[in-house]
Amino acid sequence: MSDRIPAEAERVFTTTIEKDQRVEPRDWMPDGYRKTMIRQIAQHAHSEIIGMQPEGAWITRAPSLRRKAILLAKVQDEAGHGLYLYSAAETLGADRGDLTRRLIEGRQKYSSIFNYPTLTFADVGVIGWLVDGAAICNQVPLCRSSFGPYARAMIRICKEESFHQRQGYELLMTMMRGTEAQREMVQDAVDRWWWPSLMMFGPPDAESPNTAQSMAWKIKRHTNDELRQRFVDMSVPQAEALGVTLPDPDLRWNADRGHHDFGEIDWTELKRVISGDGPMNAERLAHRRRADEDGAWVREAAAAHAAKRQGVPA
Amino acid sequence: MSFDDAYQALTDHDDDARWAYGTGFADPLAGVPTALPDGVDGADLAAYCLMIGDDALILSHRLQQWVTRAPELEDEMAIANIGLDLLGQARLLLTRAGEAEGTGRDEDDLAYLRDPADFRHVRLVERDDTDFGQLIARLLVFSTWRLALLDRLATSRDPVLAAIGAKGVKEVAYHREYAAGWAVRLGDGTELSHRRMQDAVDAVWPLLGELFTPHDVEVRLAAAGVAVDPASLRPEFDTVLTEVLRAATLDMPAADTAEAGGIVPVGATSPASGAVSAGGGTGGRDGRHGDELAAILAELQGLARATPGGVW
């Protein structure tokens, strides 16, 4: 591939993108595109894996066996999604061991939403409804990412995520029909998770310098603010149907825009959480690091056994 | 560049030849008659369903505790799968127990509102795993035993137990294969893994006796063609374990206490569990458990009990 004329290769790459076709792993691609894709996919994969923890903490404590089974299946799906995504990143020449190292050493990011604690079982429902709902808003357009393996992984992930969002909303509906204490639990969880969910779409467009290049490469299909607006518009009627109040006094329908207006997001909080100072950052990474370290002897043993079987000295 | 195409795809459950997302999950008990078989005592049947249901419920709980801390992500998937299978078996069996006793208690009443002394699982499933080798050793012996059990249960005179057995065989065969594969890799891996795996097997061995010691309920129901006499499972168990341990270059520990008619002195394995008295023919099947069960139930039942009248 290296002896190919760069200008010609670049023209093929550009044409592929322009014609809305997919770039595949063995195609020539600009270094910037490769690096950006690896970073985007790895961060997404890390988010799935770290995202297992807030809900995973409730599996053993789920208050009915049906909810326990649903939650266990859901957290398992998240591990699966992480694996689909690491698999896509590996097609670009990244190594999963290396990516894991970057995660647990804090050198690569994951979604800031998972740095908030899950205080009650209602959080499980609200994570499904709002956090997975926001994730779906972000991810559905990525099913058409210009990078083929990522787009294919996203199709599969989005299909499975639709179960995640529905189970969350169904849990909340059930709890709202329960006791007064349960209804309070749901409202409290909505109060805590609403603003962090809006932050999941990233900084406002004016402060998102990479957006233009990513949109030109078709690895990002809509701006942060477009997606955030869509999420707000989707969530308002869902909140009404549920009977909860979204914690934003400025939230109201704007007939001129045909969208809901909403209040100012606390961007200093987002920056603080992203930079590692959220309520749970240290604990999330420490947990992941401990699992990796505790498992090292097991992975080494399996590799040694496989080498023995092949007659290769370990 | 509309959002809506892909959203539509999310709700499109037609067969997709590329992935085939699989929505055809059947109710394993669809069409199975639930009336008690003739001449079977409901209280005995309920007690039996609790025994093998609680085995699954408590081991599933231990496996759930591994989620987010498995040695590798692929093993997160496998352990969660096994935990889900066992949880599914527990739900069917607890539901059957409620039907058989005729009190109207459902799976959640039985899982969440019983006290430790009313649980009927063997001590094997209750113990904490200190490392992945211990998880594997326990899963190997448990799934080998349970596969033999479910295989025989598939011909039970109780149609519900027969259906649960037939469904469970396919699941537990996979659990056993997973555990055996890892036992061999760890046993015949590195020096460190060999030592840890041998320690794990040694630690689990004293807990085997209870698996093969018939309880009065099992004896009566086995005679009625409903349950399985656990003593009859021993030859198959020994054959499988001998083969796996040999492939794993591990030593079979000295004879366990199958003949002793119950649980071994707990001091030998788990000094923390002083609540169970040694000998006397009483064990988990009679509701005698260690301190570890109290911790498990605090976690399992805490929220449900703290929310009276709650619906989930």
Place this chain on the structure above:
Amino acid sequence: MSGEIKHEWPLFEVFVRAKRGLNHVHVGSLRAADHEMALHHARDLYTRRNEGVSIWVVRSDDVVASGPDDKDAFFAPSGDKVYRHPTHYAIPDSVPHI
């Protein structure tokens, strides 16, 4: 990438036959120490919603692929063989089931 820290286990490519009558299709990859483990992991990862009736796993290192640069030599020669495609043949609309 730096390439200093490699994963302990090799990469395997996974192919799943969704149902009888269909080809095995590539669905992704995973890490495993050996082929047996790769099959197990593939079952857990790629078929947990009843998606498959058969799985293949292949060491990624063992896959020999045509390069994108070979495209013309490999695939262009068949591009003009329109007679291989069913639409090449005009059939009157009145003829059913064809």
